[in-house]
Amino acid sequence: MLLSFRFANHRSFRDEQQLNLTPAYHGAGESEPAVRVVGIFGANASGKSNCLHALSFMRRLVIFSDREVEPGLGIAREPFRLTLESLEAPSHYVVDLSLDGIRHTYGFALDDNGVVEEWLYHYPRKRRRRVFERSGDSYTWGEDSGQRALLERIAEVTATTALFLSTVTRFGHGVPDDTEGEPLLGVYRWFQGIYGRDNPGLRPTVARGLAWPDSEASRHTVVELLRAADVGIVDVVMMPATAPDEPSLLLRPSDLSAVNDRTFLTGSLRHGERRQRQRLMFVHQGSPAEVLFELAEESTGTQQLLGLAVKAAEVLSSGGTMCVDEIDASLHPLLTAKLVGLFQSAASNPRHSQLIFTSHDAALLGTIDTEEILRRDEIWFTEKDADGRSTLYPLTDFKPRKEGENRQRRYLNGNYGAVPDLSTYLFEQALAARGQVDDEATS
Structure with a gap:
């Protein structure tokens, strides 16, 4: 410490x-x-x-x-x-x-x-x-x-x-x-x-899916922070980049569970396994089904929050x-x-x-x-x-x-x-000077 x-x-x-x-x-x-x-x-x-x-x-x-x-x-x-x-x-x-x-x-x-x-x-x-x-x-x-x-x-x-x-x-x-x-x-x-963030923004490693936490406890922390933020995200999953490239996938709840079981990756690959390109997908609750969104479809604020949440979970864990x-x-x-x-x-x-x-x-x-x-x-x-x-x-x-x-x-x-x-005086003087310049420009 x-x-x-x-x-x-x-x-x-x-x-x-x-x-x-x-x-x-x-x-x-x-x-x-x-x-x-x-x-x-x-x-x-x-x-x-x-x-x-x-x-x-x-x-x-x-x-x-x-x-x-x-x-x-x-x-x-x-x-x-x-x-x-x-x-x-x-x-x-x-x-x-x-x-x-x-x-x-x-x-x-x-x-x-x-x-x-x-x-x-x-x-x-x-x-x-x-x-x-x-x-x-x-x-x-x-x-x-x-x-x-x-x-x-x-x-x-x-x-x-x-x-x-x-x-x-x-x-x-x-x-x-x-x-x-x-x-x-x-x-x-x-x-x-020491992890330092000098300015707000999403770190590129997160955008590529390489920094998604390995431990279940860390992933749980990230998801809980996103849920607490009330940005509409109910879960986050990792899936191979070779999955269907659509802006968002509308799935029935049962389909979503099946896909999670078969193909979604939730951490780094073990030694000896073939490395695959991965991407983060964000689960939003739709009506009546859940919808998957790409990272780029999330707001800038959500992306910044994700980057901060991932690193916080990592620091808390390690x-x-x-x-x-x-x-x-x-x-x-x-x-x-x-x-x-x-x-x-x-x-x-x-x-x-x-x-x-x-x-x-x-x-x-x-x-x-x-x-x-x-x-x-x-x-x-x-x-x-x-x-x-x-x-x-x-x-x-x-x-x-x-x-x-x-x-x-x-x-x-x-x-x-x-x-x-x-x-207040300096603010008023600055506004007055700007007004004079605008009047001269239009005359």
Whole structure:
């Protein structure tokens, strides 16, 4: 699980920021080290997306820096650009993780030329132990490293523009999955388990039918989300692409059951079986029979919802962290609340997967049937100052009102900040200027 994420000098964030997922409140029987859901709210261009982008940037370097970044070409980072000092200063990225109940801290600093620093610590028995520290091309290893010779050989081939963590997982086939090797591989696998959606839309793999979940539990989650969305879909099936190519197939209920039994595929093929091209078909309740629709016949909103639902089901099933920018661009607030509830629930989220999203929708700060959608320690805000610097801060910085707290109203009233400073005068001036231009054009 992600315990915290710290970063500095990235896009609109000049100073160090921390997204702290440590619970501020523990209910009866609760002992988890981190919350499972975080919602980040704020005005347009306040830094919400940049916060997720910083984590995505860190992931991309961990996974690909040993292959994508060429020595001598530097690193294509995105520092804060509104001061000269920031353009020259390093950018920093640090994650605190809980892996199998053990805390790990991994981070690095880089400038335009390459990696300045990199480090990894873990805390077995609650005491910090160094796995490695890097300063430029110099390395210091943990005191009890039984694989030091292997790690030193890998360090020698690690490029200045590449992370050691990336290189060791590519070339370190002899690093054991225990002792000092476990922190390296464990942290790398955590980054592999991050799913990020930078903008709304259907992922191409879903459109080709290649990402339809393998497990029955995941497929059930997807179908339940589609049913809850009230988009008219009652089921989703996978069928061979060689089936009759018609815009929609009107079938009697008995026929539909027979086709399902014979030819519809519900997951990836087993080893040794002949691979077939497949396509998703969506079952709508017609009168009197059920009708199959192609993916292209569904609305754009339904396609976006499907892409999000498939990935959410996968993350809930396998474990990981799901980051969604502008979740309200795909989901109605009631659907977002349902998705949040799936991640919050121990029953539907037994692997402690996490959901981090950004939104403009103040309704998510409120309640449904008197139940809070998000707890106080699951709500964060971003705000940009007059110098263009973004700040990230939690709702827990504000004391709750003794007589009750209408978060939605207080947020829209600006009590928490993170709302746009709208100028009615400037809007009126802009409209007046446009009217003058139109009058001159027609005269």
